[in-house]
Amino acid sequence: MSIGYDLYEVEEHAIFLLLRFAKQKKIKILHLRKKADMYSFYIPTYQRYIFKTFDQPYTYLKTIGLLKYVLFLSKQYLNILGVICFLGSVIASSYFIFDIEIIGTMPSVNQQMITDLKKEKVNLFSPLKSYERLNEILADFKTIYKDHVEYMSVYQVGSVFHVEYTKRKQEQIEKDDFRNLYAKKDGMIASFDVESGLIQVKKNDYVKKGDLLVSNTIISTQNQTKIIPVKGHVYAYTFNQYEASVKNVKQDQAEVFYQLLLSIRSRLPADAVIDKENVLQMTKTRSKITLKVHYTLLEDIAIKGEENEESH
Incomplete structure (x- = not known):
């Protein structure tokens, strides 16, 4: 692929000699046109040195394409190496981390x-x-x-x-914390990591926000009630729907999709693990493009109760 083309003219009587010369030297002649008694045509700039051996009169008119601008700058006493470096830096900035x-x-x-x-x-x-x-x-x-x-x-x-x-905001926890653990959101129980406290739910139970998960109250074999510290985590599958939008401009649709997907993923809880990710729909209007995604996340849903809650 040429970065420029030279425009020339030859007289009508030399056209057949030109075509024969081009065939012998494998020169690409483009947009051959006749005007009055002259023929105009383009050849790739990189073939100009071959064309200079043509032994018939011809007239150089102009150069079009990227090379035209490079040559223009060089004629203004700008170092051609600087032009090449500039073009190289523009190209490199599109592919490399600076x-x-x-x-x-x-x-x-x-x-x-x-x-x-x-x-x-x-x-x-x-x-x-x-x-x-x-x-x-x-x-x-x-x-x-x-x-x-x-x-x-x-x-x-x-x-x-x-x-x-x-x-992350570091929560200051008392050495012995007797507060119960409750569900901070709806979910299906997946597993437990409880060091102290009485677990009130079972694996695969579906719990709602506010349900008691781990209690600070146990009953001894002598039927006595005892309050113990509560410490641990309760992991559950939670079900969430997110959406993100961008302005509808001329962009590659695959790039827009991944841009929106990354935007959504960056909003997921930092400690959550993606179990399932299902794209619901990607819609486009005249003003914006919107992506909706449904997530099944595995996350710790346990949260401490209030300081003044009653013992169970």
């Missing part, structure tokens, strides 16, 4: 993320990542930093790779 930016408030975490990004092959001048690869990195980082990070997003803008996060 900067990595960590947006967060914990310096130690920021530094560790730089190290972990290198393990993910995210380095300066490495290739930009696909939407699928960005999602894999996001999932890995959510697992690695689940104890430190509440929200996290991984994305690219131009040639800059971004990791953005917010610090």
